[in-house]
Amino acid sequence: MTKRIDILSLFPDYFKSPFEQSMLKQAIQKGILTIRQVNIRDFADNRHNRVDERPYGGGPGMVLMAPPVAKAIRSVKAPGSHVVYLSPQGTPLTAAKGRELAHYEHLILLCGHYEGVDQRVLDSDVNEEISIGDYVLTNGCAAAIVLIDVVARFVPGVIGHDEAANEDSFEHGLLDCPHYTRPEEFEGRIVPQVLLSGDHRKIAEWRAQEALEKTRKVRPDLL
Numbered sequence: 225m226t227k228r229i230d231i232l233s234l235f236p237d238y239f240k241s242p243f244e245q246s247m248l249k250q251a252i253q254k255g256i257l258t259i260r261q262v263n264i265r266d267f268a269d270n271r272h273n274r275v276d277e278r279p280y281g282g283g284p285g286m287v288l289m290a291p292p293v294a295k296a297i298r299s300v301k302a303p304g305s306h307v308v309y310l311s312p313q314g315t316p317l318t319a320a321k322g323r324e325l326a327h328y329e330h331l332i333l334l335c336g337h338y339e340g341v342d343q344r345v346l347d348s349d350v351n352e353e354i355s356i357g358d359y360v361l362t363n364g365c366a367a368a369i370v371l372i373d374v375v376a377r378f379v380p381g382v383i384g385h386d387e388a389a390n391e392d393s394f395e396h397g398l399l400d401c402p403h404y405t406r407p408e409e410f411e412g413r414i415v416p417q418v419l420l421s422g423d424h425r426k427i428a429e430w431r432a433q434e435a436l437e438k439t440r441k442v443r444p445d446l447l
């Protein structure tokens with residue numbers, strides 16, 4: 225069965241090219257993944273097609289109104305759907321979370337805009353709020369693309385076994401080791417001798433050591 229993902233946003237064209245490249249394109253062509261766009265503006269209930277309003281209590285920016293967002297979600301919701309809201313206030317996205325989300329047959333991704341979405345529709349229609357990192361984007365579309373890429377790598381058939389193994393190593397808590405390929409010398413920089421030795425036990429040891437050192441240096445929080 226194909227994994228279905230519905231993206232609810234104000235900019236459906238934002239997603240035109242990212243899903244037409246590389247692995248995601250192939251997964252979609254193979255029918256492993258189906259990604260559809262829903263324009264929240266199509267569910268505006270006024271003749272000016274307004275979907276945002278000034279916040280109650282004052283302050284800067286605009287807030288997406290609950291009624292059009294609720295209608296947009298409910299237009300695609302079915303038994304087995306899981307609704308995710310992308311926002312800086314969400315639970316941090318990790319590989320483990322991506323693996324978990326890959327189990328749902330249907331994901332509905334709500335992309336926030338402006339200062340956010342009326343809390344009441346989050347309470348009534350959203351299952352969880354996820355953040356791709358501690359920074360604010362102009363809208364949630366880029367965050368949705370990142371989330372889909374993370375999830376897709378856990379959907380069987382989207383990537384090969386080699387890459388799958390690599391993902392496992394990250395989940396087991398270390399950064400990856402450095403990689404080298406031809407030529408053997410580049411502007412006076414040479415490939416570490418051990419990688420040319422053909423000694424696979426030594427190579428594995430070297431890679432493990434490099435991964436550990438790299439992690440200690442840039443991400444000690446992972447250790």
Ligand code: 4G3
Nearest residue numbers: 311312336340355356360361363364
């Ligand atoms: C809600 C997600 C949405 C509130 C969305 C801004 C960053 C992320 C938005 C809000 C986003 C993230 C839209 N920016 N870190 N922008 O996942 O203040």
